[in-house]
Amino acid sequence: MPELNTTSALATNDLYMRHRADIDAIVARYPIRQSALMPILWLIQEEDGWISDEMMKQAAEICECTPAEVLESVSFYQMYHREPVGKYVLGICATLPCALKAADGLYAYLSEKLGITWAETTQDGLFTIQRRECLGACSEAPVMLVNQELETKLTREKIDRILEECRQGKRKPYFTGRNGYRA
Amino acid sequence: MAATNNYEPILSAGVTGTVYSGRSESLADYRAKGGYDGLKRALEMGPDKVLDLIKEANIRGRGGAGFPAGVKWGFIPRNRERPHYVCVNADESEPGTFSNRSLLEQRPHLLIEGALIAAFATLSESVYVYIRKEYYEATRQMQRAIDDARAAGLIGKGILGSDFNCEVAIHLGAGAYICGEETALIESIEGKRGYPRNRPPFPAIQGLYMSPTVVNNIETLAIAAEVMRRGVEWFKGIGTEKSPGMTVYSISGHVNRPGNYELPLGVTMRELIYDYAGGIRDGNKFKAVFPGGSSVPMLFEDELDVVMDFDSPRKYNTFLGSTGIIVMDETVCFVWASLNLMHFYWDESCGQCTPCREGTNWMYKILKRLEAGQGVNGDVELLEDICGNITSRSICALGEFATGSLVRTIPRFRAEFQAHIDQGRCPFEKGYMRFG
Numbered sequence A: 001m002p003e004l005n006t007t008s009a010l011a012t013n014d015l016y017m018r019h020r021a022d023i024d025a026i027v028a029r030y031p032i033r034q035s036a037l038m039p040i041l042w043l044i045q046e047e048d049g050w051i052s053d054e055m056m057k058q059a060a061e062i063c064e065c066t067p068a069e070v071l072e073s074v075s076f077y078q079m080y081h082r083e084p085v086g087k088y089v090l091g092i093c094a095t096l097p098c099a100l101k102a103a104d105g106l107y108a109y110l111s112e113k114l115g116i117t118w119a120e121t122t123q124d125g126l127f128t129i130q131r132r133e134c135l136g137a138c139s140e141a142p143v144m145l146v147n148q149e150l151e152t153k154l155t156r157e158k159i160d161r162i163l164e165e166c167r168q169g170k171r172k173p174y175f176t177g178r179n180g181y182r183a
Numbered sequence B: 001m002a003a004t005n006n007y008e009p010i011l012s013a014g015v016t017g018t019v020y021s022g023r024s025e026s027l028a029d030y031r032a033k034g035g036y037d038g039l040k041r042a043l044e045m046g047p048d049k050v051l052d053l054i055k056e057a058n059i060r061g062r063g064g065a066g067f068p069a070g071v072k073w074g075f076i077p078r079n080r081e082r083p084h085y086v087c088v089n090a091d092e093s094e095p096g097t098f099s100n101r102s103l104l105e106q107r108p109h110l111l112i113e114g115a116l117i118a119a120f121a122t123l124s125e126s127v128y129v130y131i132r133k134e135y136y137e138a139t140r141q142m143q144r145a146i147d148d149a150r151a152a153g154l155i156g157k158g159i160l161g162s163d164f165n166c167e168v169a170i171h172l173g174a175g176a177y178i179c180g181e182e183t184a185l186i187e188s189i190e191g192k193r194g195y196p197r198n199r200p201p202f203p204a205i206q207g208l209y210m211s212p213t214v215v216n217n218i219e220t221l222a223i224a225a226e227v228m229r230r231g232v233e234w235f236k237g238i239g240t241e242k243s244p245g246m247t248v249y250s251i252s253g254h255v256n257r258p259g260n261y262e263l264p265l266g267v268t269m270r271e272l273i274y275d276y277a278g279g280i281r282d283g284n285k286f287k288a289v290f291p292g293g294s295s296v297p298m299l300f301e302d303e304l305d306v307v308m309d310f311d312s313p314r315k316y317n318t319f320l321g322s323t324g325i326i327v328m329d330e331t332v333c334f335v336w337a338s339l340n341l342m343h344f345y346w347d348e349s350c351g352q353c354t355p356c357r358e359g360t361n362w363m364y365k366i367l368k369r370l371e372a373g374q375g376v377n378g379d380v381e382l383l384e385d386i387c388g389n390i391t392s393r394s395i396c397a398l399g400e401f402a403t404g405s406l407v408r409t410i411p412r413f414r415a416e417f418q419a420h421i422d423q424g425r426c427p428f429e430k431g432y433m434r435f436g
């Protein structure tokens, strides 16, 4: 695996220094450096839950493009977060096949229970509700993603159980977090 | 039952359910069934003969357009002045479509074999599998399969002892419907926003990294692997003359047994809804169906005997599309349904072309006010007018896709649209909103 020839250029890049092996592996998959941008943005988001201006700059440095180009991608792709999110991101599918099976009611139930609307995070930092488009599981409607887990054929009882499991810390959080850094 | 009732699934053989069921075919299981024998045969035949064979099979692209894979591969230059690329389209984001998900999760080796055959035939040594980020389990299974295949000498240098070298890597999306469009997908792999490119130049000449590139849907490639293994005659014995073979239809909405159904091209819509998906729920009456994802015009009751192959739906000005079938019963309000979908297209339009950007914005605004009971006379005609103008001068087909829920619906159900204005409210009860 060729390492980035970066001893001088990236030695002060915290992102690179923290994830050296992963980033070297990503970069090696592509003939140009900018192709590594999306996977590196995912790396950032998996650690922090969102992508800050500082992280965009560090990603730009690694990918040999400008911070403006990174911002273009971060704002274009809907799953990259430009603000901190909760430990559990509830991505409700709102598109027609799910809507035909009460996705609107599912949203209303969750929204009332948690006291938040689309794209908001609860005060305790535990939950964020997001509107997602067709998750490619329409036969199991209504569905939602709880972080990386797809939850299908949802009912009130299922939702109550999922929220409880999150509150008890029985489910994997959305981001791993890093020392001394509050997402 | 239908004429297709003895058909045994090939692509989805052993696949259970729509979402991950805990079993993903291992390399050993796949090889025990003759897996990678198609690749072996391809390596023995050489790239030119493989290309001829795929051309002869007439595998029409399962990603929506139905363009023959062999012809597409044939556009790739037969030299290696620049590296060539194969991009596997597993972005599956068309509302109502979930067949690629099951194949990715449960039969990843079939897809890898197909991609390797495509690479071999088009003189490429590099495959990128573009998977939408939301498909976490599919990504895990695909990555595991790639690692296993590499360990077994099926990916990398000197594949199966030949002089064919090929790398396979996954590239994950980040929630953008437009990245399923082939040139947006290419831009995305290049690390940019998913803005579709103007054509020409076509990807076969200047695609990924300005090099000759093939973009194929994963089901197309899965079929290519089966054809290499079982032969052209076998393939042409299934389906219809002009649409040979099989496909996986995804059925959702108000049917008793929603799910994925692999069948020969040639089954009728009525058979799909009533024989396979078990008919309409609660004994309700059928109202309308999207035959190929939410981006194609709907079919109505008197049109259900249409054969679901690549060409027959055209006589109703609609398309096989993604074979994502969304069934709606009599309780559904078309204004509400169109509004739901227009939000999707409005949100997903990349904004490069004026007709698409402005058109989706206008239609979204009008549908919102109609559904809120605040429409004004002339709104329905205005919608029709926008539908007629959005398709021109656009870089890609998304603008046209946005009109799928309206173009055939307004002329047929004008009264239903107009009633929202006349009554100053939506006349439907919306039982489908009740959440249990």
Ligand SMILES: Cc1cc2nc3c(=O)[nH]c(=O)nc-3n(C[C@H](O)[C@H](O)[C@H](O)COP(=O)(O)O)c2cc1C
Residues within 6 Å of the ligand: B060, B061, B062, B063, B064, B065, B066, B067, B069, B089, B090, B091, B092, B093, B094, B177, B178, B179, B180, B181, B182, B183, B215, B216, B217, B218, B220, B221, B396, B397, B398, B401
């Ligand atoms: C807006 C838009 C979205 C698309 N989404 C997908 C998709 O999710 N999957 C896919 O295979 N093709 C999709 N396509 C079609 C691709 O552009 C392309 O035709 C296809 O991947 C070619 O593969 P095939 O020849 O094997 O069918 C989309 C097209 C458009 C215009």
Ligand code: SF4
Residues within 6 Å of the ligand: B178, B195, B196, B348, B349, B350, B351, B352, B353, B354, B356, B357, B394, B395, B396, B397, B398, B399
């Ligand atoms: S038609 Fe719409 S989605 Fe396609 S390139 Fe133009 S603006 Fe973008």
Ligand code: FES
Residues within 6 Å of the ligand: A093, A094, A095, A096, A097, A098, A099, A133, A134, A135, A136, A137, A138, A139, A141, A143, B095, B096, B097
């Ligand atoms: S519409 Fe919700 S999964 Fe497809």
